[in-house]
Amino acid sequence: MSMGFKVLGVGEVLWDLLPGGPQLGGAPANFACHAAALGADAGLVSCVGRDELGREALRLLGARGLDLSAVSIDAELPTGTVAVVMDSKGHPVFTIAGNTAWDAVKAGERAMELAAGSDAICFGSLGQRTAAAGAEIRRLVQATRPEALRVFDVNLRPPFYTADVITASLELANVLKLNETELPVLAGLYQLRGSPEMQLETLAGRFGLDVVALTLGAAGSRLFRDGRWTAEPARPVVVKDAVGAGDSFTAALVAGLLRQWPTPKLLAAASEVSAFVCTRAGATPELPQHLIRMFQPADVPVMISAV
Numbered sequence: 001m002s003m004g005f006k007v008l009g010v011g012e013v014l015w016d017l018l019p020g021g022p023q024l025g026g027a028p029a030n031f032a033c034h035a036a037a038l039g040a041d042a043g044l045v046s047c048v049g050r051d052e053l054g055r056e057a058l059r060l061l062g063a064r065g066l067d068l069s070a071v072s073i074d075a076e077l078p079t080g081t082v083a084v085v086m087d088s089k090g091h092p093v094f095t096i097a098g099n100t101a102w103d104a105v106k107a108g109e110r111a112m113e114l115a116a117g118s119d120a121i122c123f124g125s126l127g128q129r130t131a132a133a134g135a136e137i138r139r140l141v142q143a144t145r146p147e148a149l150r151v152f153d154v155n156l157r158p159p160f161y162t163a164d165v166i167t168a169s170l171e172l173a174n175v176l177k178l179n180e181t182e183l184p185v186l187a188g189l190y191q192l193r194g195s196p197e198m199q200l201e202t203l204a205g206r207f208g209l210d211v212v213a214l215t216l217g218a219a220g221s222r223l224f225r226d227g228r229w230t231a232e233p234a235r236p237v238v239v240k241d242a243v244g245a246g247d248s249f250t251a252a253l254v255a256g257l258l259r260q261w262p263t264p265k266l267l268a269a270a271s272e273v274s275a276f277v278c279t280r281a282g283a284t285p286e287l288p289q290h291l292i293r294m295f296q297p298a299d300v301p302v303m304i305s306a307v
Helices: 027-037 052-063 111-116 133-141 163-172 181-192 196-207 246-259 263-278 289-294
Strands: 006-010 013-018 021-025 039-051 068-072 080-084 092-096 121-122 149-153 176-178 212-215 221-225 228-232
Touching: 006 027, 006 111, 006 133, 006 149, 006 246, 013 176, 021 246, 027 039, 027 052, 027 246, 039 052, 039 111, 039 246, 068 111, 092 246, 111 133, 121 163, 121 246, 133 163, 133 289, 149 181, 149 246, 176 181, 176 246, 181 196, 181 246, 196 212, 196 221, 212 246, 221 263, 228 263, 246 263, 263 289
Parallel strands: 006 039, 006 121, 013 080, 039 068, 121 149, 149 176, 176 212
Antiparallel strands: 013 021, 080 092, 212 221, 221 228
């Protein structure tokens, strides 16, 4: 059930080829699915191929309640795929196919309308791996209202990023989300010094970021907001796989920010959501009612439909 906030994921939609079978993925698509589950009116700007994987992607995303009016279909390029294997700690290792449909994402008329009407837009570096796609995605981010959340989820996937893409994205963003493996890359790129918190405060000051979220796996998470740091411990769960956990964290973070929750509340909620996703296979498992209920007023019934 929508709470009135409009959010938009922009970039790749693809299939994660996991050891247990294929699962629909792509960080912007994962973000949008989780945001919809948590009560947002969520949409997606991307591109799929005119193939069976593309048709199934649209079916599943539509069943999650996403606005797909700005997802185009390419007649020549195949729907994206990523081979995923788990390392010894349950963390995903990706092999990403090149020259796929999501590289043809367009900032068309409908996509620009959705961006202009959004309360939050989420984008990353992988969707910008080609110059053309990067330009289209940044046009969409620039089309948002000044008060909108412009969330750069760094999402580094070597070799599919450049320093120029990261800098251009940071210049557009007012919210940054990254993990413990991505921070050293940014620290080297921008010659950041000191503790992780000091490095990110410097980065926030340089690019005018209002919020910085750092996820640390088993060490929990940190959030920089209103000039202060808040820490949250990790939840003790048995990890099935970590695919999509970061995207669910971002969706919950955005939901809390849009609701103007105090930092401890929104960080705890984001940690709860991402911890649950770690206990299930795939990037967008159906969230349990107790998590969805956290994001809804007490007098609003929880509505869940199976996919």
